[in-house]
Amino acid sequence: MHWLTWIAMGLVAGFAASAFLGLGKEMPWPLLLGLGVLGALLGGWVMHFFGFSGPMQFNWRWLLSSFLGALAVIFIFREFFTKHRG
Numbered sequence: 001m002h003w004l005t006w007i008a009m010g011l012v013a014g015f016a017a018s019a020f021l022g023l024g025k026e027m028p029w030p031l032l033l034g035l036g037v038l039g040a041l042l043g044g045w046v047m048h049f050f051g052f053s054g055p056m057q058f059n060w061r062w063l064l065s066s067f068l069g070a071l072a073v074i075f076i077f078r079e080f081f082t083k084h085r086g
Contacts, residue, residue: 006066010040013066017074027082035077036070043069 014036023032043065052061 006040006044007037009063009066010037010070012036013040013043013063013070014074016067017070020071021074021078023074023078027078032074035074036066039068039070039073040066041069042073043067 011033014033017036017039018027018029018032044062046069047062047065
């Protein structure tokens with residue numbers, strides 16, 4: 001259940017982060033959602049590093065960490081691997 005929770009939260013976080021950055025037309029949705037899952041895993045690792053246990057049910061703290069992780073991963077990917085500058 002732990003990995004399924006992270007994948008679900010990553011999909012939600014990837015969608016929210018891409019909408020926040022306004023990337024719907026700039027990058028394909030499957031890529032954005034995949035980066036969102038990667039960002040959610042990154043956010044979860046950081047939370048686990050600070051001593052919080054993983055999500056087994058919906059929790060705002062974990063959704064926020066997933067969103068921030070997805071935001072960071074999508075932003076870094078956009079800056080280094082696309083032609084977008086600025």
